[in-house]
Amino acid sequence: MSDAPLVRRRVLLAAAAGIVAAPLLASPAHAATPKIYLDAGHGGTDTGAVGNGLQEKALTLDIALRTRSYLQNNWTVSVRMSRTTDITRSLAWRTDDANAWGANIFVSIHINAGGGTGFESYIYPTAGAATQRLQDDVHAAVLSNARSVAPVTDRGQKTANFHVLRETVMAAVLTENLFIDRAADANLLGQATFRQALAVGHAQGIARYFGLS
Numbered sequence: 001m002s003d004a005p006l007v008r009r010r011v012l013l014a015a016a017a018g019i020v021a022a023p024l025l026a027s028p029a030h031a032a033t034p035k036i037y038l039d040a041g042h043g044g045t046d047t048g049a050v051g052n053g054l055q056e057k058a059l060t061l062d063i064a065l066r067t068r069s070y071l072q073n074n075w076t077v078s079v080r081m082s083r084t085t086d087i088t089r090s091l092a093w094r095t096d097d098a099n100a101w102g103a104n105i106f107v108s109i110h111i112n113a114g115g116g117t118g119f120e121s122y123i124y125p126t127a128g129a130a131t132q133r134l135q136d137d138v139h140a141a142v143l144s145n146a147r148s149v150a151p152v153t154d155r156g157q158k159t160a161n162f163h164v165l166r167e168t169v170m171a172a173v174l175t176e177n178l179f180i181d182r183a184a185d186a187n188l189l190g191q192a193t194f195r196q197a198l199a200v201g202h203a204q205g206i207a208r209y210f211g212l213s
């Protein structure tokens with residue numbers, strides 16, 4: 001007789017567990033949706049580098065918007081951008097915004113200047129394994145896609161004490177996509193086909209990092 005109430009209680013507990021389990025089972029898929037922060041370098045009063053009739057701020061925004069589109073068209077992801085128009089955002093605003101949103105990764109898109117040629121990427125000098133893997137994935141995918149359009153020099157995977165790499169609390173990578181003051185590079189950057197290839201490269205590298213099929 002004394003067992004009966006115990007059995008009854010176990011059934012009730014199991015039923016209660018079932019009720020609780022339903023929303024818990026539904027939540028992991030949502031929680032696992034990657035939160036991707038895309039930072040289009042410069043903007044507004046800050047043009048970034050200029051050369052050959054091009055402005056860095058316009059190129060970075062175009063590539064970032066194309067990256068967002070490709071990500072959203074191909075995978076279930078949550079994407080937030082530091083800007084979607086030509087507005088001024090301080091470096092502190094960008095990293096504060098990404099940190100407050102709880103981004104899983106931070107990808108900052110820039111165009112280089114100073115007389116070189118090609119593509120390079122940066123992470124913070126003391127970054128951990130996850131950040132190194134993000135750099136590996138993004139670097140390889142951008143180069144591969146860019147080279148499907150034109151020969152592009154690989155300037156390597158580098159480290160630097162940049163604000164957006166230092167002040168972000170998640171894995172962060174910054175890409176320098178060719179040189180605006182190099183005629184051949186600028187010629188490529190002026191072509192939508194090439195900017196799309198750069199964007200697809202960023203998106204595919206990000207997808208690979210998260211293990212998205």
Ligand SMILES: [Zn+2]
Nearest residue numbers: 041048110111
């Ligand atoms: Zn820049």
